[in-house]
Amino acid sequence: MMAICTGCSLLCEDIEVDFKDGRISTTKNLCRKGLGRYRSLYTERASPRVDGREAGLDDAISRAAGLLKEAKRPLLFGWSNSTLEAQSAGLDLAQKLGAVIDDTSSFCQGELLEMVLKGELPTCTLDDVRNYADMIFYWGSDPSNSHPRHMSRFSYYPRGEKRQRGYDEDRTAFVVDVRLSPTASMIKEGFFKLAPGGDASFMESMLAALGGKIPRLQDKKKVIAMVNTMKRADFGAIFPGLGLAYSMKGRMDILKRLVDGLNETSKYSVIPMVGHFNMRGFNQMLFEKTGFINRVSFADGVEHGPKQSIIEASKSCDVALIIGSDPISALPGGVARSLAKIPTIVIDPHRSLTSELAQVIIPSALSGMEAGGSAIRMDGVRVEFEPIVQGGGSLPDVEILKRIAEAV
Amino acid sequence: MSLELSIVTVRDIFQSEVQEVGRFSSEYQKMSAIIILDKGDTKTLGVADGGRLLVESSSGSVVVGAKVDDQPHKGLAFMPNSPWSNQLVSEETGESRIPEYKSIQAEVSTTDDSITDLSEILARMRE
Known part of the structure; x- marks a missing residue:
């Protein structure tokens, strides 16, 4: 039978479950975390x-x-x-x-989610991302570890209504993180490594580039190229994770300025990477x-x-x-x-x-x-x-x- | 030998899976009570992969296992988010009331003590 998974906030609805003697015997489509949630029916x-x-x-x-x-x-x-x-x-x-x-x-994600719910940050659905997004931005998030099917069901790999070629040709992705996470290692060419706590100044550099100024950091050429690519996108989605939430707490106005700036020439949405x-x-x-x-x-x-x-x-x-x-x-x-x-x-x-x-x-x-x-x-x-x-x-x-x- | 390191907590899908299955399992401890270090830092400390390290912050301390990372990140270490890492996180949270889960300053040194187990963490809670 078909079932959903409550292992994370993707709420995957395509889980196939078979039973033997009243107990779950086999499942299909679960990620590791979801499998853990299903196995926990019978443990502790x-x-x-x-x-x-x-x-x-x-x-x-x-x-x-x-x-x-x-x-x-x-x-x-x-x-x-x-x-x-x-x-x-x-x-x-x-x-x-x-x-x-x-x-x-x-x-955890309260501050960001509040901005989304108040309409201070524009948002969209994950189905919109799959169907229309050509620009994906994982900021302080590592879906490979936190939401294992995020990239394959919605944000990077799948083909969508207007993105028939999937990640091969139709999507560009960037990752900002303090380490080469498993997600970053899949998108190496779009990876920006920051020092812990460096998100706010990196964001200010992006804002500078967006305003046609030269950012004050070593990788200025790479940042300018990234921002120019972002400006050219039709539909962008930013996925902030706990890395961003903790690094920028109390300073999310900078993120809002960045998203507002990007929305002057393109369409950008924010979906916080809610865990539970x-x-x-x-x-x-x-x-x-x-x-x-x-x-x-x-x-x-x-x-x-x-x-x-x-x-x-x-x-x-x-x-x-x-x-x-x-x-x-x-x-x-x-x-x-x-x-x-x-x-x-x-x-x-x-x-x-x-x-x-x-x-x-x-x-x-x-x-x-x-x-x-x-x-x-x-x-x-x-x-x-x-x-x-x-x-x-x-x-x-x-x-x-x-x-x-x-x-x- | 000891080193002052910055620790950032991270998510790990393998640890998340065993956490779902059982917080009291030995697998959960094995995947949680670890610190992932730069190769050069492990040489300075004189610790091999699997060796034990005492990690002390101004808020608390735990003994965890060392894991050597292939990626270089001198002076920076990673721990999976868990009750072990949380013993090191300060309860001082400033205006936001959000703890500094990803900004822990700690002194790390080799030790012969055994890895802190959950019963020890629970005993500290009962004090």
Whole structure:
């Protein structure tokens, strides 16, 4: 049967799955990461626990509700690996509790995605890229490692409606990175190697070249040639990754100036390389509801700001509900130690470092395989999916959240 | 012998695959608890591929395995993004509240200690 993959925000919809004795026996079209996600159906699954001991599901849900009810400043964090339906239930719960709610975009692609959602950066769909783009720019991104089918399904290799010759003749690509990544090694002639943190000054050089000035760096000829090629393109797509997001934080106005400049003579779009399968879904939903994409408190109306970020909330909140995320693994050690000190409820299909330290663990069905729902792909396209296997007794995230909300 | 290095965290598809399958697996540790070094830097340190290195930043320390890179990048090292690299990342985040995941300054030295395992990292969280 056909299935989708929730391994990353490409949400590949062409996965072929065969079964034997009720278990998945073979799959086709999965990348390594997706295969890992499918294999995880049968590995390191979570089971209900309360205060370090095995418990029934009802007990775990009731204890979770009790902790959240007693909390003065609860934090609800994660959401990037949850369906839109679960995210909606999570927002209802946050409002009911007057909680702080934040997601993983708070420490990765949030700034860029916010600019896209606000219309400050023009964007397009990945299907537009496949069909029309003749200029591809991977900036601080390495799809070979992060989104393995990005280049083959959409951005570089495939033939599209107006790009019948694919990468051979119809597409030019550039890569900017601090290392010769696997992606850069495929596009060596278009590779620009920067020193760590050098993105802003490189971008200023491109702006200079765009304005007909001589850029102030060693590779000036190469930069001028690149910018001239970019100006001649019909349809360009820029894919900023975490390398750009971290190097340019707080200075994205330079990227906006560059994209605006390129759009004076051509058509350029930006699609941030969102990692988790439905991070964009959460950001869009919260944005539509509050005008902010992350870092919101519902304690007194709608408050937004650094105090509501996971980094600060880990220190200021007194109970945390973590869903589909492993912040103890993902946060700096010092922040993770603060988070580990407060009572934590984990809703997750799998064991994680966060669940090892949690007071309450509620196992959930694996979205995309055991649970259906919908999600927003990295480019804003909505994808719906049905479960393909039985949940093995675990409830979908949305059901767990609704039951907690009923009990608080 | 020790060296001051800048560390940039990176994504690795092979590590991502085993991370999906099991964070507590030995494969995940093997692919995560590593530091990828310039060949010249490994000679200065006197460490071979697979040798153990103590990596210390102002925020924390871990013992990881050395991996020698074919590409030259003297003074710069790479680590896959993982709980190991995150022990080195500062909790000081400035106005953005975004940690410096890709800008870690660390001192790297050879050691006889064994590679830091996840139970040790969890124990630090419980302190």
